[in-house]
Structures are given as structure tokens and as C-alpha cells.
Amino acid sequence: MALTKDALIAALSDIPDPSGSGNLVSNDRVRAITIDGDAVRFLLEMPAELAARAERQRAAAEQVAKTLGAAKASVLLTAHNDGSAPKAAPPPDLKIGRHPTQQAGPQKVTGVNRIIAIASGKGGVGKSTVSSNLAVALAQQGKRVGLLDADVYGPSQPRMLGISGRPGAGDDGQTIIPLRAHGVTVMSIGFMLADDEAVIWRGPMLMGALQQFLGQVQWGDLDVLIVDLPPGTGDVQLTLAQKAELTGAIVVSTPQDIALLDARKALNMFSKTKTPVLGMIENMSTHICPKCGHESHIFGNGGAKAEAEKLRIPYLGAVPLDMSIREAGDGGAPITAADPDGQHAAIFQGMAQRLIEGGLV
Numbered sequence: 001m002a003l004t005k006d007a008l009i010a011a012l013s014d015i016p017d018p019s020g021s022g023n024l025v026s027n028d029r030v031r032a033i034t035i036d037g038d039a040v041r042f043l044l045e046m047p048a049e050l051a052a053r054a055e056r057q058r059a060a061a062e063q064v065a066k067t068l069g070a071a072k073a074s075v076l077l078t079a080h081n082d083g084s085a086p087k088a089a090p091p092p093d094l095k096i097g098r099h100p101t102q103q104a105g106p107q108k109v110t111g112v113n114r115i116i117a118i119a120s121g122k123g124g125v126g127k128s129t130v131s132s133n134l135a136v137a138l139a140q141q142g143k144r145v146g147l148l149d150a151d152v153y154g155p156s157q158p159r160m161l162g163i164s165g166r167p168g169a170g171d172d173g174q175t176i177i178p179l180r181a182h183g184v185t186v187m188s189i190g191f192m193l194a195d196d197e198a199v200i201w202r203g204p205m206l207m208g209a210l211q212q213f214l215g216q217v218q219w220g221d222l223d224v225l226i227v228d229l230p231p232g233t234g235d236v237q238l239t240l241a242q243k244a245e246l247t248g249a250i251v252v253s254t255p256q257d258i259a260l261l262d263a264r265k266a267l268n269m270f271s272k273t274k275t276p277v278l279g280m281i282e283n284m285s286t287h288i289c290p291k292c293g294h295e296s297h298i299f300g301n302g303g304a305k306a307e308a309e310k311l312r313i314p315y316l317g318a319v320p321l322d323m324s325i326r327e328a329g330d331g332g333a334p335i336t337a338a339d340p341d342g343q344h345a346a347i348f349q350g351m352a353q354r355l356i357e358g359g360l361v
């Protein structure tokens, strides 16, 4: 049989789950399958108490990949610590995208200590990549982390975190049970939509959806909820600042003038809504050629740092433009999860540490 993702998933569904019911696929344990020629790698994510006794399943999964023709197969076990196996509950019977309800001023989200929004002025600068990697890096440092994908127009966290399931409904039928991946509790509008369904909500519906995500999702006790905002300065950003007590926002920009110009608009919006800006991150900063090692600055470099200095806001660091960051994110495991000891993971881990040391998480 050919070595394809579908063939691998079919074969992995023959391996019983260590919980004693279902298999590795039906229990949603398989993440971030990458097939590169005849080399295969993927993750098996288990609740902590199962991960400790899942070595047999890991070895069996590696063997399955080899039987399908992989010359090299690398399967990593990762653990999360909520103790519960993923629920195969039916999707909640909730209408997401209803009109907002009246609310007096910004409110705390039950059980959530801090809320940090990740924003950008311009689309495609890597806001979702930064959100997922920061969330995983904070979880790796022992924090209880949630990630709300509020990018209602183009939710990318389900793909970036390799989650394909649907959230379940709480026993009361009124709440949504979020999903978990790479140690992070996740909710995204993408979980509630069919693959080819586009979101065409206007302002009030968006506000209603965001309010539901903040108020009706069973986030549990979190040290921090990271909110991946849509690009720009629209309804969602304003609603979040009005409805939730934000600890602050982090603005992501590439070094180009045009992106920085838009980043300035985002910073301006946060100043109007009195949201503290916790820092700026420069993404796609330098590019090191993997063949010759030459360093080039495709979008320029240092622009975000200079801008942060000018505006007297903290500069949290630069992330290089690198194929492995894109491949990891697009393959379902952010680079901090896919290669936790690597140089790129270290950058996000450093940023997470700075946030922790600064008392912001």
C-alpha cells in the first residue's frame, strides 16, 4: 500500500487505545502527520496518566508506518494533564452567532486569570503562528493555557493545532466543552463550521459569537487565555476590549513599512480602548538559506523593534522566516510542539518566559 496520510490513518485505527476503549484514531490521539519522501513523523497525544503506559502503542504506530513503506518513522508521545479522554460527545445544540446580550462593561471570564489578545494590523503576518506557539510554550512552562481562535473570518487554529474534532456540549446543554491539543485548551469557530462554510456574519452576530466563546465555553481554570484576533481593527477587536477584562495585547508585525503602518493603526486602537500593549513581535524577520547559510532580510528587518522603541512599548523579540515554522504549523503541530528542543522553539519559549517573569501570565 502507498505511504499516504489516509493509508496511515486507516492503519493506525487498528491500534487499540491505551484507555481500553476505541482506537488511536477514534480517540483523536494522532496529531501532525508529516510525510516527507520515505520519512514519516507524527505525534500521539494522550492524557498524562495514559501517556505513561502508551509506549506499546507508540512502538506499534512506528511499526505500522514502516509496514506502509516508511524507511524512517518517528512517533513522539506527548501528554496533557487534564486527565480526561477526549469525549465523543455530539456537537452542542447551540446557535453560535446569535445577537449579543446586554452586558455592563468588561467582565472577567470565569476561572480565567489573564486574557492576552494577539493582534496585527495586516493579514498574513503570522499572528496565528505566534498565538499557537506562544500558547504551547507557556503550557510547556507549566501554565494552564487556553487559546481562543477569534479569527472568525479565517480560523486557522484547527489546522495549526491538528484538531479535526467537534467540541461537545456540557450536561446543561448550554455550555461548550473545548478541545485540547499540545497541552492547550482550544476553541475555534472553525470547529463549528463545515470545511467549505464561509462566515458572513456582520457586526452584531460577530459580537454575539465572541460573547458566547468567552461566556459559554467551559475553559476550566486557566492562568491565561490567548485570543487570536482577526487582522485589522474591526468589530471583533472592539467587542473583545469592551466585553472582556483584557490583561493586554501583543501586536505582531513583519518588518515592512506597510505592515508597520497597519500595526500602528492597531496600536492606536488599543490606546483608544485603554488596552495595555504588552509588547511587539517581529515575525518573518531574517531568512537563513538552508543550503548556503546566507542571511537575507526578505521583508527588511529591525522595523518592529525600532517602532516599539519609538512608541516605548516592550519589544518581545524576532521570529525568523523559516520553512520549518511553516511546515510545522501547516502540518498540525506548532514548531514548539513539533521540535521543542530546537532553535525556533527556543525563541517562543524565551518570549513566554519574559511574559511570565514580567508577571503578565
Ligand SMILES: Nc1ncnc2c1ncn2[C@@H]1O[C@H](COP(=O)(O)OP(=O)(O)OP(=O)(O)O)[C@@H](O)[C@H]1O
Pocket: 120, 122, 123, 124, 125, 126, 127, 128, 129, 130, 151, 154, 156, 230, 231, 283, 284, 285, 319, 320, 321, 322, 323, 325, 326, 327, 329, 330
Ligand atoms: N516565521 C515564519 N516562517 C515561515 N512561515 C511562517 C512564519 N510565520 C507564519 N508563517 C506562515 O505564513 C502563513 C500565514 O501565517 P498565519 O496564518 O500565522 O498569519 P496570520 O497573520 O494569522 O494570518 P491571517 O491574517 O490569515 O489571520 C502560514 O502559512 C504560516 O505557516
